Amino acid sequence: MVLTCGTDTATVKTANGGQFLFSNKTNAIFMGAGESCKITVASGQTPLDGLSVTTQNADTATDNNPLTDVRDSDATTTGEIAFTVGGAGENNHALDIGYKSAPAQTDVKLTKEVMPATAKHGDAVVYTLTVTNESNSAATGVEVTEQLPVGVQYVSDDSPGAYVTATGTWTVGELAAKASKTITISVLVK
Known part of the structure; x- marks a missing residue:
């Protein structure tokens, strides 16, 4: 000292x-x-x-x-x-x-895919978000914010956690080391 x-x-x-x-x-x-x-x-x-x-x-x-x-x-x-x-x-x-x-230090990565890449009025579009813990330690309290763009209408999601459409918040929770979780969000183009 x-x-x-x-x-x-x-x-x-x-x-x-x-x-x-x-x-x-x-x-x-x-x-x-x-x-x-x-x-x-x-x-x-x-x-x-x-x-x-x-x-x-x-x-x-x-x-x-x-x-x-x-x-x-x-x-x-x-x-x-x-x-x-x-x-x-x-x-x-x-x-x-x-x-x-x-x-423990964690390294969480987010990827986003949009299918189809271009769409017109009335088309269905699917957003796929995948969050991956690339570290050797569990990540806790993981949340992803993905606000849907103006001009689309939410239809459904298959979240393994909770997805709040009003805020675009997907509560993933705990993500084990080297693990991934995916959410698919379906929308219609207005």
């Missing part, structure tokens, strides 16, 4: 219980009551690879009060905590940085 107050810094290793204490560091005497400081995670911490910082102040306590702000991470998404140094005897052992597994 790195403590920075102005241009002064102190570095300390986190104890195996998760505590990081700077008060006993010989070069930490530069901290004065009322001074603005920050704590950051030193770069190159390989045990943190693949992890991301948990949500800052998730329990809505933002004052870093050592008695009431104790159930969440106080760090920003970059792993930094800003605080004001207290006076003699004022210790805050509640400042912390929480980590969690980083969310």
